[in-house]
Structure formats: C-alpha cells, structure tokens
Amino acid sequence: MDILVFVKRVAATQEEELRLIDDGKNIDLSKIPFKMNDWDNYAVEEAVKIVEGQGGSVTAISIGSAESDEVLRRAIAMGSKDGILMETQEAIHDPALRAQAIYNFLKKEDIKFDAIFTGVQSEDDQFAATGGILAGKMDLPYASMVIGIDAIENGYFVLRRELEGGLQERIKIKAPCILSIQSGINEPRYVSIMGIRKASKVERKTFKFNDFASRGDAIIDLIKWSYPEKKGGATMLTGEMDEICKEILEILKKKGVC
Amino acid sequence: MSYALIISEVRRGVFEERNLDSIGMAHLAGKDAFLLIPEGNYNLNNSIVNKIIKAKLEESLFLNPLIITELISKIIGTLGAPEIVIFTHSSSGIELASYLAGKMSLPIITDVSGYDRNEQIFFKSYYSDKVFGQFKKAKESPLVITVRSGSFKDHVTEKGKNAEEITVDGPSGIEERSFVEYVEEEKTGVDITKAEFLLSLGRGIGNKDEIPKFEELANLMKATISGSRPVIDKQWLPKERQVGTSGKTVKPKVYLAMGISGAFQHIAGMKDSECIIAVNKDPEAPIFQYAHYGIVADANKIRDKLKDLLQG
Numbered sequence: 001m002d003i004l005v006f007v008k009r010v011a012a013t014q015e016e017e018l019r020l021i022d023d024g025k026n027i028d029l030s031k032i033p034f035k036m037n038d039w040d041n042y043a044v045e046e047a048v049k050i051v052e053g054q055g056g057s058v059t060a061i062s063i064g065s066a067e068s069d070e071v072l073r074r075a076i077a078m079g080s081k082d083g084i085l086m087e088t089q090e091a092i093h094d095p096a097l098r099a100q101a102i103y104n105f106l107k108k109e110d111i112k113f114d115a116i117f118t119g120v121q122s123e124d125d126q127f128a129a130t131g132g133i134l135a136g137k138m139d140l141p142y143a144s145m146v147i148g149i150d151a152i153e154n155g156y157f158v159l160r161r162e163l164e165g166g167l168q169e170r171i172k173i174k175a176p177c178i179l180s181i182q183s184g185i186n187e188p189r190y191v192s193i194m195g196i197r198k199a200s201k202v203e204r205k206t207f208k209f210n211d212f213a214s215r216g217d218a219i220i221d222l223i224k225w226s227y228p229e230k231k232g233g234a235t236m237l238t239g240e241m242d243e244i245c246k247e248i249l250e251i252l253k254k255k256g257v258c
Numbered sequence: 259m260s261y262a263l264i265i266s267e268v269r270r271g272v273f274e275e276r277n278l279d280s281i282g283m284a285h286l287a288g289k290d291a292f293l294l295i296p297e298g299n300y301n302l303n304n305s306i307v308n309k310i311i312k313a314k315l316e317e318s319l320f321l322n323p324l325i326i327t328e329l330i331s332k333i334i335g336t337l338g339a340p341e342i343v344i345f346t347h348s349s350s351g352i353e354l355a356s357y358l359a360g361k362m363s364l365p366i367i368t369d370v371s372g373y374d375r376n377e378q379i380f381f382k383s384y385y386s387d388k389v390f391g392q393f394k395k396a397k398e399s400p401l402v403i404t405v406r407s408g409s410f411k412d413h414v415t416e417k418g419k420n421a422e423e424i425t426v427d428g429p430s431g432i433e434e435r436s437f438v439e440y441v442e443e444e445k446t447g448v449d450i451t452k453a454e455f456l457l458s459l460g461r462g463i464g465n466k467d468e469i470p471k472f473e474e475l476a477n478l479m480k481a482t483i484s485g486s487r488p489v490i491d492k493q494w495l496p497k498e499r500q501v502g503t504s505g506k507t508v509k510p511k512v513y514l515a516m517g518i519s520g521a522f523q524h525i526a527g528m529k530d531s532e533c534i535i536a537v538n539k540d541p542e543a544p545i546f547q548y549a550h551y552g553i554v555a556d557a558n559k560i561r562d563k564l565k566d567l568l569q570g
Contacts, residue, residue: 138360
C-alpha cells in the first residue's frame with residue numbers, strides 16, 4: 001500500500017508566551033522553537049506501521065518554507081521512503097487554498113497512492129479541515145478522528161473514530177481514501193539525531209507552491225489576530241516558593257480535601 | 259431567502275446539547291434557522307428554529323460526510339442556497355463540514371467561538387486559545403462553519419411559534435463508507451469522576467519519569483491522579499484518567515492542574531470544578547482564565563516543595 005502523509009512544521013508554543021506584533025497582523029515567533037506537528041507525527045507512525053506490515057511505501061509531503069525540510073527528514077528517519085516539499089515563504093491561512101494546491105499538485109505530477117493520511121489538525125491554526133476539503137475535491141471517501149485501524153482487507157479499511165466522552169464508532173471505508181489521524185492512536189517511534197542525519201542522504205524533491213495555487217485563490221481572509229478576552233481570571237499566588245506552597249496547602253485544608 | 263442551514267448532531271437517539279450553539283449562531287447572525295435532522299423522536303424545542311427538515315434515513319447513516327453532502331445538495335435544489343451552513347465543532351462536525359466545503363468549493367472557518375455581527379467577522383482559536391484569528395469570507399458564496407460548544411447557546415431565542423416541517427429523502431446507504439457499530443471505552447477500576455480531589459497532570463511536567471514523583475505527592479495529599487490529552491496520548495497515564503471532551507467531565511471539590519495550559523477541550527471537562535488551582539510556567543496560559551488560584555512556576559518544583567512540606 002502506497003501512502004502519502006502530509007506533515008507540517010509548527011511553532012512549539014505550549015510553554016511559551018505569544019506576542020502579537022504589527023497591530024495584530026503578525027505573531028512574533030522569532031524566539032520560539034519549531035517541530036513536527038504532533039498529529040502528523042502519529043500519522044507518519046501509523047503509515048509506516050502499515051507499510052512495515054504489508055509492504056508498499058510512505059511518502060512525506062510538506063507545505064512550507066525551506067526549513068520544513070526538517071520535518072521531512074524526521075518523517076524519513078521514521079521510515080518514509082522519500083519526501084516532497086511544496087515550498088512557499090508565505091504563511092497560508094486558508095485550508096481551502098492548501099487543499100487546492102495539493103489537489104493540483106497530485107493531478108499535475110500524476111502522484112499515485114492508495115491512501116492519504118493527515119493529522120486531525122495542526123497545532124498552530126487548529127483548522128482540522130485540510131484532509132476533509134481535499135477528500136471532497138478529489139471525490140474520495142473520508143474519515144477524521146481515526147483512533148485505531150483494526151484491519152485492511154479486500155480494499156477496505158476497518159477503523160475506529162474517536163467521538164466524545166470515551167465513545168468510538170467502527171466504520172468501513174473504501175480505499176483509496178483520505179484519513180485524518182488522531183493523536184494517541186499509536187506510540188510514535190523514537191528518532192535519534194543520527195537517524196535524522198542519515199535521512200539527509202535520502203532524496204527530497206522540492207516544488208514551488210505557487211506553481212499549483214496562488215494566494216489570490218484563498219476564499220477566506222485572515223484580517224488579524226487578537227488576544228482572548230480576559231475573563232475574571234485567577235487570584236495569582238506570588239512570593240517565595242515556600243510561601244506559595246503553604247498557601248496551596250491552606251486552600252486544600254479549607255476545602256476539606258487534604 | 260437568506261437562511262442558515264444547521265446540521266444537527268444526533269447520536270443514539272440524543273439531540274446533542276451543543277446543537278444549541280449552532281442555533282444560537284444562526285440567531286446571532288440574524289438568519290432564519292433551518293434545522294436538518296434525521297427522522298425520529300428527538301427531544302428538541304421546535305419553537306427555536308423556523309424550519310425543521312427531516313431526512314428520511316436511519317440515524318446511523320446521517321453523520322456520514324458522503325451522505326450529508328448528498329442531503330444538502332437536495333435541500334439547496336429545493337430551498338435555494340443558504341447564507342451559512344453551521345455544524346458543531348465536534349468529531350463528526352469537523353469531518354462533515356470540511357468534506358462538504360471541499361465537495362462544493364465553499365469557504366470554511368472552523369472552531370468559531372465569537373462573531374462580530376457588524377463587521378461579519380468570525381473569531382477562531384490559534385495555538386490552543388493563546389490568540390484568536392479574525393476571519394471573513396473572501397468569496398460571494400455560502401460559508402461553512404463549525405462552532406465551539408458553549409459559545410453561542412445564550413443567543414438562542416424562542417420564535418413564538420412552532421417550526422414548519424418538511425422532509426427530504428435520504429440515500430439508503432453507500433458502499434464507500436459505512437457505519438459498523440459503536441464501541442464503548444473499557445471500564446476499569448478507577449473512576450476519576452467520583453474523586454473529590456484531582457491532581458491533574460499536563461505536558462508541562464516534562465516526561466514520563468516525573469509521574470512516580472507525582473504519585474507520591476498524590477498519596478501524601480490523598481488526591482487522585484488525572485491528566486490532559488497529551489499526557490494520555492504519550493501513554494504516561496492510562497486513558498481512563500483523561501479529563502476533557504474526549505475523556506471524562508469532572509467536578510471535584512479541588513482540581514489542582516500541574517503543567518496544563520488549558521486547551522478548550524480540556525477546559526470543557528473541568529471548568530465546573532468547585533475550586534481550580536493551576537500551576538503553569540506561562541503567565542498567559544489560558545487555564546489561568548478559568549482557575550480560582552494561579553501560580554506561575556515550574557510544576558515539578560511546586561511538587562517537590564509540597565512534598566517537603568507534607569513530609570514535615
């Protein structure tokens with residue numbers, strides 16, 4: 001089975017404070033480390049596992065700046081056969097534009113596949129839409145929130161989708177299809193620095209994003225960003241570590257739990 | 259006529275409460291609310307929408323991207339194109355909305371949690387609520403959106419009369435994608451929803467090796483350990499310990515969150531706790547907006563200090 005997996009390089013902002021600049025037209029990411037989008041890491045692992053089991057190949061594809069080569073090398077180190085970069089220096093804020101470029105690319109370059117995997121969403125824009133839009137455009141069956149692939153038989157995936165509150169649904173979906181993979185579906189393998197270095201020797205092709213779609217094709221506009229509305233907010237405990245912890249224990253005592 | 263088409267989310271006979279946010283969004287935008295729902299007996303107040311469109315098919319067929327798209331094509335054929343198509347921002351909502359948008363080349367904005375009616379601007383989360391993007395459609399066409407649970411239900415108003423009902427025929431099923439069965443999560447010993455005091459751990463604790471040290475603290479404080487999605491995904495803690503929309507909703511007396519930044523899906527699962535204490539390195543972490551007490555610090559250092567104090 002030949003699987004295309006889309007991987008994105010994103011800012012790792014969990015522990016970082018984000019600053020808006022240029023009157024909210026930009027986010028200052030200059031001091032923030034980048035990494036492979038978490039969900040894509042699970043998607044690559046799932047694709048590689050399938051191919052290790054039944055043969056075929058995994059090709060990692062990324063849309064982004066030249067630095068996105070990092071995430072392609074990581075995907076190769078995890079077991080992808082090769083990598084493709086659709087290079088653009090400009091950030092893309094419309095998932096429909098992203099999907100349109102992918103659609104045109106796959107057609108024009110005549111890329112063959114049995115399945116396309118994406119992560120459910122990316123950590124930066126959280127749209128959770130590119131895979132579904134692409135499936136709609138390509139007229140391929142689609143499933144998102146895939147939390148387990150139970151079997152691949154007679155040209156069908158039997159898989160489980162994560163719903164809410166611990167519930168899942170099992171569905172059957174016909175290949176070729178597009179699946180958006182949910183985090184937690186597997187345990188992504190460890191990748192060493194050596195592995196990533198070795199991956200540099202594997203071919204990565206580069207295409208120009210603009211040859212397949214242009215920014216003018218976007219059908220939504222990002223006007224600007226803003227900070228979330230402040231709600232009441234917490235009473236902040238400050239001071240020495242010792243005092244803070246004593247205060248925490250006081251609160252627990254008052255609540256009668258400790 | 260300018261109307262909003264609302265795709266209701268129904269599962270195992272239940273009309274999900276988050277559908278009210280979709281209806282509220284339609285009301286806020288000043289559109290007539292047309293609700294698409296499969297035939298069946300659902301607990302729905304039919305005076306809060308203008309029209310109910312009943313799809314003649316089984317419920318298990320309804321929330322399928324390929325089938326929903328076919329139903330919506332039929333509705334557009336009869337009633338004309340809606341101004342906006344509204345889904346819930348849920349597992350099925352995002353799947354259906356994105357597929358529809360691709361199939362019909364419609365603009366889409368997901369996880370909408372705010373709307374400026376004058377400017378027609380939609381607000382959506384970036385980076386787990388650290389900032390919000392303000393979006394507009396850039397094409398004259400119906401817009402597809404998914405709305406965040408809890409964001410718009412306060413805008414629902416009664417119409418003073420019952421909705422008109424019409425029906426639309428649905429397909430009997432399709433081969434490309436079919437529903438097999440629901441699968442329930444395994445039941446095990448621990449039930450975090452019963453705990454009075456949860457010590458909840460997030461990715462900020464760093465790595466799996468820190469877990470035993472938090473277990474020691476939990477023993478000293480008589481707390482039960484729970485965690486946020488990343489910690490469960492990384493298998494640092496078992497799934498039954500997960501707090502959030504895809505895990506458990508909890509309301510303990512005290513929720514002590516360590517190294518949790520507070521993604522919306524997590525907040526939804528713990529915001530009704532009686533007392534929330536949050537420890538996080540980032541002073542702007544969204545969880546501080548919901549916590550009663552906040553501490554900007556390294557969760558592991560706070561843990562060690564608390565242990566020292568408790569051990570005397």
